[in-house]
Amino acid sequence: MSAPETDKLALIFERKRRELAARKPLVARAPRPPSRDFAAALTRHRPGLPVNVIAEVKRRSPSGGDFPHQDLVAVARAYEAAGASAVSVLTDDVDFGGSLEDLLQVRAAISLPVLRKDFLVAPQEVEESAALGADAILLIADALEDGPLAEMVAAAKACRVAALVEAHTQEHAERALKAGAELVGINNRNLATLRTDIHTALKVIPTLRSRAKALVAESGLKTREDFAAARASGADAVLVGESLLRDAEPGRALARLLAGAP
Numbered sequence: 001m002s003a004p005e006t007d008k009l010a011l012i013f014e015r016k017r018r019e020l021a022a023r024k025p026l027v028a029r030a031p032r033p034p035s036r037d038f039a040a041a042l043t044r045h046r047p048g049l050p051v052n053v054i055a056e057v058k059r060r061s062p063s064g065g066d067f068p069h070q071d072l073v074a075v076a077r078a079y080e081a082a083g084a085s086a087v088s089v090l091t092d093d094v095d096f097g098g099s100l101e102d103l104l105q106v107r108a109a110i111s112l113p114v115l116r117k118d119f120l121v122a123p124q125e126v127e128e129s130a131a132l133g134a135d136a137i138l139l140i141a142d143a144l145e146d147g148p149l150a151e152m153v154a155a156a157k158a159c160r161v162a163a164l165v166e167a168h169t170q171e172h173a174e175r176a177l178k179a180g181a182e183l184v185g186i187n188n189r190n191l192a193t194l195r196t197d198i199h200t201a202l203k204v205i206p207t208l209r210s211r212a213k214a215l216v217a218e219s220g221l222k223t224r225e226d227f228a229a230a231r232a233s234g235a236d237a238v239l240v241g242e243s244l245l246r247d248a249e250p251g252r253a254l255a256r257l258l259a260g261a262p
């Protein structure tokens with residue numbers, strides 16, 4: 001494996017640290033809106049649905065290149081109509097073509113809880129995300145040391161924004177719990193090599209079931225069988241982006257998966 005491939009996550013985090021050091025603190029332009037309950041959306045039992053879905057919007061990704069849908073608000077509205085439980089918005093610009101403005105616009109257009117999916121490196125960014133109106137943030141255990149991870153989980157609790165703490169291995173999932181995480185995501189994508197294997201989540205999630213408030217299987221999920229396997233492993237929700245965004249109609253693609261049609 002080439003160095004850039006093996007080091008993708010590390011490179012993103014190095015860039016994020018440089019960006020944070022070079023900018024001024026973000027100030028919200030409007031009062032923080034009442035937050036929407038992300039944890040409840042992940043754990044709500046919805047009869048007839050295979051699993052709760054956090055449906056993702058992004059313009060591109062390092063592994064997937066450009067996606068055909070650039071109007072993220074329209075896609076998010078279609079996800080809501082199709083039965084998504086929450087929406088994830090990539091706010092990283094360089095690798096995903098996103099922004100905080102996207103997050104605000106998507107949130108204003110729908111009534112579901114919205115996850116800020118980014119590569120946050122410091123408690124300041126947790127506080128900024130909450131002030132700007134994110135209902136939830138993603139933290140990546142594989143890339144954060146124990147101290148900063150625990151500080152960021154604590155910052156999220158203090159400013160009442162839900163923290164979904166993601167890990168790619170059992171070891172990092174244990175670190176996430178030790179840091180105080182209540183919502184844990186197992187990412188099937190190895191963020192060093194970018195390859196996905198859904199068995200990653202299927203193996204780790206059952207070991208966490210009694211220790212987390214909600215569990216999420218992330219990345220590489222494409223079929224209703226994948227959804228059912230994630231649910232059977234103990235996942236409350238799945239996080240799905242690319243397989244929906246490759247469809248000419250992402251909302252219809254989600255509705256088909258939730259309804260079980262081929």
Ligand SMILES: O=C(O)c1ccccc1NCC(=O)[C@H](O)[C@H](O)COP(=O)(O)O
Pocket residue numbers: 008009056061062063064187189191194196218219220221239240241242243
């Ligand atoms: O998706 C990438 O290429 C990627 C590269 C480097 C860091 C993170 C990356 N993706 C973040 C995610 O894990 C996904 O956006 C998310 O879990 C949805 O996955 P998918 O359904 O496979 O789009």
